[in-house]
Amino acid sequence: MYERKIPLNLNCGLDLIGEVLYGKWKVRLLWFIHQGHKRPSELQRKIPDASRRVLTMQLKELEDHELIAKTIYPVVPPKVEYNLTDFGKTLIPVISILGQWGDENEERLRSVILRRLGAGDR
Known part of the structure; x- marks a missing residue:
């Protein structure tokens, strides 16, 4: 359990x-x-x-x-x-806004995530 x-x-x-x-x-x-x-x-x-x-x-x-x-x-x-x-259904507008924020900041977020992953490989 x-x-x-x-x-x-x-x-x-x-x-x-x-x-x-x-x-x-x-x-x-x-x-x-x-x-x-x-x-x-x-x-x-x-x-x-x-x-x-x-x-x-x-x-x-x-x-x-x-x-x-x-x-x-x-x-x-x-x-x-x-x-x-x-x-x-009350969560859908919240998820939509989070997705929009992710789309608007896609390059920066991807860069930060990949940089962090690269630092962990050392």
Whole structure:
């Protein structure tokens, strides 16, 4: 069973956001679900670098945090779809603004990240 190494800290909004959105693929999953990619296989194709297991875990966490809802259709084989909840939809403008900031600062961010990675190789 999983045991937290770092104590849970929920003292401010940033701590709460970190707890809910921490995970390499969660923001992208929310965005792609918003764009209409609702099936697990579609999400896997949109994020090929992520393992199916990790995507499934992060989708489950987003569901547990009430940002997405999972619908299982009673067909063979089972069909699963994810949709944003009303609560999850409130994050889309925030994600959009963050993406816009990243696009506007793409060169600088890439340079800083690559420089940092290069310094770690020495």
